[in-house]
Amino acid sequence: MQEISHDVVIVGAGNAGTALAAQLLRLGARDVALLDPSRTHVYQPLLSYVGAGMATTAQTRRPRSALVPDGCTWHTQAVASVDPDAGHLTTTDGTRIAYGDLVLCPGARPDWDALPGSRAAMDEAHGSTNYLPELAPKTWELIRGLRSGTAVFTVPDRPVPCGGVAYKPLFLACDHWRRTGVLDRIEVVALVESPTMFGIPQIDRRLERAAQRYGVQVRTGTSVRAIRAEDQTLETTAGELHYDLLHLTPEHRAPEWIAAAGLSDGAGSFITVDERTLQHPRHRRVWGLGDAADTHSSKSGGALRKQVPVVAYNIAAARMEQPLHEYDGYSVAPITTSRSHLLLAEFDRDGGLQPMFGLRDLARPRPWTLAFDRYLQPQLYWHGILPGRL
Ligand SMILES: Cc1cc2nc3c(=O)[nH]c(=O)nc-3n(C[C@H](O)[C@H](O)[C@H](O)COP(=O)(O)OP(=O)(O)OC[C@H]3O[C@@H](n4cnc5c(N)ncnc54)[C@H](O)[C@@H]3O)c2cc1C
Structure with a gap:
């Protein structure tokens, strides 16, 4: 050895x-x-x-x-x-x-064992997840290809990297369907496991408003118990639900x-x-x-x-037996509410809003925050954050 x-x-x-x-x-x-x-x-x-x-x-x-x-x-x-x-x-x-x-x-990593049928559903033609890098392009193929039917997006209240971004595929898809004139023919369902969409009233209201604009059925307090990929069916705590498109946000471990x-x-x-x-x-x-x-x-x-x-x-x-520094529990969730607007939720571990730069209004959907998230943040990541400069 x-x-x-x-x-x-x-x-x-x-x-x-x-x-x-x-x-x-x-x-x-x-x-x-x-x-x-x-x-x-x-x-x-x-x-x-x-x-x-x-x-x-x-x-x-x-x-x-x-x-x-x-x-x-x-x-x-x-x-x-x-x-x-x-x-x-x-x-x-x-x-x-x-x-x-x-x-x-x-x-x-995704805990496929936590949700029976979930891995098989991702291999099947109607299911995808952005949480596996190799499947993210499939998500877009499914969204582009859907002209009618039922689209289901899951938002679990379980450990997930950057939980709030589970709403990104939902609203980006809805905006695409609206722009291409097919949104009226698609029943869009968000299965939200927690009692409200996000858990912070100010963010909840903004997400609810976005969901209303697209006619999304938001079913809060609903857990997915199993997926039957062979007949495109979700078994949930509120009954069975057929899907033509499923975006799954899997619990992680x-x-x-x-x-x-x-x-x-x-x-x-x-x-x-x-x-x-x-x-x-x-x-x-x-x-x-x-x-x-x-x-x-x-x-x-x-x-x-x-x-x-x-x-x-x-x-x-x-x-050196010196006093240690402390992490204050700060976290973020950048959520696109359309293909042109994004709200940035910054919060602490108790669910209080905690804007890093004191700009509380970043929690309001804006075009420049989406441009920042999509174009500037990746550059900051490669050239500032990973090299330890930021
Ligand atoms: C779809 C998606 C969207 C997201 N969007 C956002 C966002 O908009 N904003 C945001 O702030 N965060 C977002 N996140 C979350 C963010 O990407 C993660 O929080 C972050 O990458 C976590 O970093 P990490 O180093 O802990 O883990 P990772 O970046 O996952 O790195 C873990 C590394 O450990 C390695 N590894 C695993 N097992 C072993 C082993 N046994 N031995 C050695 N190495 C091992 C892996 O190869 C990997 O390179 C998103 C995540 C996903 C999946």
């Missing part, structure tokens, strides 16, 4: 891991390693626009080799297990890597090896962390952030703008 060691080991070179590695190196860290088997980095927020014909798959991707910061070691193996008591992890090819500090940010290492509490799959310091409560050299961490706040790339600097600082602070 090959054995190596690094001062700081980061598992997952996605949004969180790449930005953290860059920030640690900027703070003077000398021996930082990233582990990620995937050769391609996907900017996930653009997938919503791929699913609406407003971006291409190529625009979401960059070779990871071009994004790993200078001075950082990239191991292309996946982590298979972690032994936090011994202070090392093992990769899928059997390499053992010892660490001074370990940061876990392997993201979250963290990788299994996290719970196997005893790093998640109870029945959950996500890494248990102190919601403020992002440190594991028992293993003080283990940290969690991003979609894989249980921070009791909504998972999003926007949340990482606040989480990454906290962990970058806290690793050194904990070693």
